[in-house]
């Protein structure tokens with residue numbers, strides 16, 4: 001595999017998104033990567049002796065996307081896998097086994113929380129959850145093998161500072177992994193802030209078109225090699241067609257995210273002054289509790305914003321039912337705007353008190369801002385938020 005860190009170090013993110021990982025030009029070669037749907041390959045004795053096979057994630061399509069994301073992250077290597085949850089579970093299994101311990105932030109994607117609380121204890125892996133802005137040091141044990149957090153946090157869009165956690169991890173020689181799905185490598189380069197391993201749900205911004213399920217792990221070469229061994233054994237590989245779509249989506253990552261950053265900031269400012277809105281959660285707003293941290297570590301504040309409708313969940317449901325452009329659907333990061341209510345999706349299993357404690361007030365709506373025109377999105381929100389005709 002070519003070394004993206006050395007070949008394309010000096011390029012900008014949009015250039016990397018288009019070109020990194022692409023084989024050098026040759027007369028007659030296609031400009032677009034061919035979709036190679038062959039599961040297996042003629043295994044003639046060759047110099048590196050590596051057996052190519054779809055499940056091993058080492059075909060041309062797999063390698064190219066792994067290298068592209070590694071270049072975007074400034075990582076030594078990258079691995080494309082079958083889903084965001086596959087990326088997270090393989091990363092954890094790379095560092096932790098029976099008898100080991102993880103310290104994780106207490107605000108995590110629901111699937112990750114289920115993995116840590118329900119599945120991993122069956123394998124003998126225990127997790128202590130901490131406030132991401134709290135005292136991680138107090139949760140360390142002699143058998144702690146991994147520190148894990150998400151930045152920004154879903155759906156409150158808090159931006160806990162990962163840098164003190166990175167310092168603690170390095171002080172103790174414990175790897176530090178983050179799920180940077182919400183940030184994307186356009187808005188945040190976690191490795192520059194001391195993170196060792198970055199995971200993404202490629203389903204979201206990296207793919208960007210809500211038409212595939214994929215995951216990415218980026219980090220040091222030995223870690224990626226180990227994760228690949230776990231991938232071979234557990235088997236959650238990505239099929240070639242989805243990888244091909246993921247590569248195509250990645251090429252426009254920078255311009256999509258820049259557009260989404262700009263539109264979300266405008267919508268957040270507009271919503272903050274709207275009489276039907278009780279609160280707006282967006283790290284780009286000066287009154288956001290983590291605005292200072294966000295300004296320091298993020299290159300853009302992102303395309304995700306949450307707001308609280310006055311009148312509670314019934315009023316929020318009414319708003320959701322009046323959208324014409326914004327689709328009411330879970331997931332995020334696509335070109336189309338999507339809205340969901342965490343009380344019906346990610347946080348449906350919590351009691352009302354637990355939800356309130358997690359910062360999810362009654363009437364809370366999460367909006368994944370797409371690439372539609374600002375005026376059209378604002379118009380859709382305005383119509384949906386308008387008082388009902390008497």
Ligand SMILES: *Cc1c(COP(=O)(O)O)cnc(C)c1O
Pocket residue numbers: 083084085086109111150154179181182200201202203204213214215
């Ligand atoms: C969606 C998501 C995941 C899981 O990704 P899948 O591709 O659905 O497996 C993990 N983390 C975050 C932050 C997500 O938004």
